[in-house]
Amino acid sequence: MIESKEDLRYYLEQDKIALNYPSSQKRPTFKDDIWKFEILLRKNEYVTNCLTSPLFLPYKAYIKYRYHKLSVKLGFSVPINSIGPGLSIAHYGLLTIGNCQIGKNCRIQEGVNIGATSGNPRAATIGDNVFIGTGAKIIGDITVADEVVIGAGSVVTRSITESRVTYAGVPARKISNNNSKMFINKNLD
Structure with missing residues (x-):
């Protein structure tokens, strides 16, 4: 479970490796919706678990909205905080x-x-x-x-x-x- 910004970085790094992206490549290809989905999954876990201040409510709502929208587009129904690092869809x-x-x-x-x-x-x-x-x-x-x-x-x-x-x-x-x-x-x- 993601409980800090370091955890978020670690999960994203492991997910990127699992998807076979080269470590030298800053961002995978522009149209890679699965990678975007995994980023939003991990960010959603981070904002849910770590950002507790009411000041972050608009940002949390924005991340959750983008996550939901991409989930519907791709046909994915994946709850947050249920999958460890190194996910490869x-x-x-x-x-x-x-x-x-x-x-x-x-x-x-x-x-x-x-x-x-x-x-x-x-x-x-x-x-x-x-x-x-x-x-x-x-x-x-x-x-x-x-x-x-x-x-x-x-x-x-x-x-x-x-x-x-x-x-x-x-x-x-x-x-x-x-x-x-x-x-x-x-x-x-």
Whole structure:
């Protein structure tokens, strides 16, 4: 969770690395809406958590408005303070994340849905260095271990407690011992 300006810088730096932007490049390309979205996500977390004075209310409203507007444009529904540093959203397209906690260095493809079920307001707790494939659904108050790959189109309804494995299918089951190393940028902390 972002609790200071230093945290904001760190999160943005890790997100930039996760998106494979060169560190020498000050700003990614002008039309990169996913990078703009991630910047606004982190700024929204910062203004919500850190700027408590009433003097900042107009700025907070402005950031929240821009974040909402870009979320609608891209088809993203991502709550603040739910994803660790090193977020990489691969493409635009439907992305719905409920009341969950996602660790650092997560790569999420398009069409992913992470949500709650059966009247329980809590969604999944996802570990570090997890790759979530196109169209995957993670449903319920479950746990996903570190360095797990969730294959495209998979439906995960039970906890994945074993690290460094690949799950796929409907319902998802273990299909190999391959980890997420090939999908996550090696330069991340």
